[in-house]
Amino acid sequence: MKTSVKLLLAGIASLGFLAGCGERPPVETVQVGYRGTGMEQVYNPRLLQQVAAKNQIGNIQPAADTSGPLAKDIYQNVQVLSDLSIGEFTRVMLSMTEWVAPADQKNCTYCHNGANYADESKYQYKVARSMLKMTRDINSNYQAHVKNTGVTCHTCHRGQPVPSYVWFTDPGTGREKASIGANAGQNTPVTALGTTTIAHSSLPFDPYSPFLLGDQPIRVETTTALPSGNRSSIKQAEWTYSLMVHMSKSLGVNCTYCHNTRAWGEWSESRPQRTVAWHGIRMARQLNNQYLVPLTNTFPDHRLGPTGDVAKINCQTCHQGVYKPYFGQSMAKDYPELQRAKPMPEVAPAAEATEGAAAATDAEAQPAATPAAPAAKSAKAVKPVRTTLAALNVAG
Numbered sequence: 001m002k003t004s005v006k007l008l009l010a011g012i013a014s015l016g017f018l019a020g021c022g023e024r025p026p027v028e029t030v031q032v033g034y035r036g037t038g039m040e041q042v043y044n045p046r047l048l049q050q051v052a053a054k055n056q057i058g059n060i061q062p063a064a065d066t067s068g069p070l071a072k073d074i075y076q077n078v079q080v081l082s083d084l085s086i087g088e089f090t091r092v093m094l095s096m097t098e099w100v101a102p103a104d105q106k107n108c109t110y111c112h113n114g115a116n117y118a119d120e121s122k123y124q125y126k127v128a129r130s131m132l133k134m135t136r137d138i139n140s141n142y143q144a145h146v147k148n149t150g151v152t153c154h155t156c157h158r159g160q161p162v163p164s165y166v167w168f169t170d171p172g173t174g175r176e177k178a179s180i181g182a183n184a185g186q187n188t189p190v191t192a193l194g195t196t197t198i199a200h201s202s203l204p205f206d207p208y209s210p211f212l213l214g215d216q217p218i219r220v221e222t223t224t225a226l227p228s229g230n231r232s233s234i235k236q237a238e239w240t241y242s243l244m245v246h247m248s249k250s251l252g253v254n255c256t257y258c259h260n261t262r263a264w265g266e267w268s269e270s271r272p273q274r275t276v277a278w279h280g281i282r283m284a285r286q287l288n289n290q291y292l293v294p295l296t297n298t299f300p301d302h303r304l305g306p307t308g309d310v311a312k313i314n315c316q317t318c319h320q321g322v323y324k325p326y327f328g329q330s331m332a333k334d335y336p337e338l339q340r341a342k343p344m345p346e347v348a349p350a351a352e353a354t355e356g357a358a359a360a361t362d363a364e365a366q367p368a369a370t371p372a373a374p375a376a377k378s379a380k381a382v383k384p385v386r387t388t389l390a391a392l393n394v395a396g
């Protein structure tokens with residue numbers, strides 16, 4: 001065969017290979033950092049339309065009458081929503097039914113014993129009570145992450161009893177622990193649970209258990225030119241990358257949404273979003289340990305994972321492929337009932353900035369025994385992606 005023909009064939013073959021990537025042009029790029037740093041987001045408007053369609057806020061029930069007697073004074077067993085008027089309380093019950101009960105049981109008896117509403121025997125009732133506490137906790141105590149946007153049950157559930165994105169500890173294939181040929185959780189693109197979390201790469205397949213349940217160190221880079229005691233291994237770095245792939249995928253963004261890739265670990269060169277993500281990691285970990293794990297024995301066996309663990313939260317549980325759940329639209333602002341019945345403050349509490357600044361001094365310490373909070377960064381010279389999404393007419 002002539003060289004030119006060979007080249008032509010090679011050319012055609014590589015076109016076929018590219019087509020296999022599944023994203024046909026045009027794509028749009030948005031600059032999110034200083035020019036020359038390659039801090040760009042790549043969006044495919046067609047895929048974005050599909051994501052946008054799936055990320056609409058739910059139905060908002062008409063606001064309830066806040067006067068009137070408190071539900072706790074009328075009913076027998078109100079423990080969490082004790083500050084709500086009877087109208088507000090009923091509004092929450094109606095909304096929860098819509099947000100969480102399965103399509104074929106959209107009624108109160110999904111959680112309640114219809115003969116006695118104070119009865120606690122159904123597991124759904126017990127879980128829902130914990131979830132009410134958790135939702136109020138997120139909205140009142142995790143503003144470093146959720147700001148005033150907040151969450152409702154719908155943020156995770158979207159009309160179904162089990163949110164679309166939850167995780168269990170994956171038992172793996174057994175090869176990770178083998179005495180010969182142990183693979184440390186790598187090269188297992190599809191595992192026992194059928195998960196493909198790390199996008200069919202050879203990275204460790206369970207980025208959740210070490211970081212979103214345990215608090216293994218995530219930062220692995222050395223900050224000095226000469227060896228200075230950082231014992232992090234390449235294996236540890238690969239676990240970090242696994243988590244980062246999960247985070248990027250959950251938010252539908254590239255690594256440069258948060259990092260300047262010339263210095264992954266450097267907070268002063270990162271976007272403010274990285275600080276928000278830092279808080280998100282701690283929040284997800286805390287929610288799993290404080291609310292989900294203690295419910296393990298409450299759930300029936302068929303809801304538990306292969307190792308007997310409860311379904312847990314990761315970034316995708318709320319984000320569902322978008323940089324902010326519902327592209328930043330707040331559903332929670334219309335549900336003061338889920339914010340301890342007080343209206344949401346107009347501005348984020350100033351405490352957040354101080355907290356970041358106070359911890360900034362040891363933020364660079366490596367490896368951090370207890371991770372230090374990153375310093376809050378100014379958003380200057382950063383074009384907000386939201387504007388572009390609005391231009392694409394998908395920001396809702």
Ligand code: HEC
Nearest residue numbers: 075076077078079080081093094097108111117118128129
């Ligand atoms: C997702 C589960 C869930 C659904 C669906 C649900 N509830 Fe509830 N309900 C609860 C929980 C949890 C409590 C306890 C709240 C608390 O402790 O503050 C409760 C408490 C109540 C109470 C107080 C009973 C008492 O005497 O203590 C009434 C009344 C009630 N719900 C009515 C309803 C009605 C009416 C519907 C349907 C429109 C409904 N609920 C749907 C979970 C649910």
Ligand code: HEC
Nearest residue numbers: 096100124127128131132135152153156161162303311312
């Ligand atoms: C941050 C995400 C998140 C939020 C917010 C949230 N949930 Fe859940 N919920 C979960 C996860 C994770 C599970 C475990 C999935 C399972 O049931 O196996 C769960 C399970 C449940 C279940 C058990 C369903 C079943 O059949 O197994 C009920 C009932 C429930 N949630 C009610 C609520 C209610 C009511 C709210 C709002 C007050 C709420 N949730 C808010 C994440 C969330």
Ligand code: HEC
Nearest residue numbers: 218219220221244245248254255257258264265274277278
């Ligand atoms: C949503 C924001 C976000 C995205 C997207 C993101 N990261 Fe990260 N990254 C972080 C945060 C936050 C930390 C620090 C975590 C901690 O200390 O708890 C981090 C830490 C790291 C570290 C360790 C740095 C050190 O100090 O050792 C590396 C390496 C890294 N990320 C690589 C990546 C790669 C590769 C991608 C894309 C696949 C990515 N990140 C995407 C937020 C992000």
Ligand code: HEC
Nearest residue numbers: 145146147149150247273276277280281314315318323324
């Ligand atoms: C309980 C639900 C929930 C979970 C879980 C969650 N987030 Fe978020 N996140 C939110 C909400 C709500 C916002 C919007 C806050 C706002 O309006 O600025 C947000 C905002 C963000 C932002 C800011 C985006 C921007 O453009 O300003 C980043 C980055 C982020 N989340 C990363 C993460 C990561 C990484 C995880 C997992 C470790 C995570 N989130 C888990 C609810 C959640």
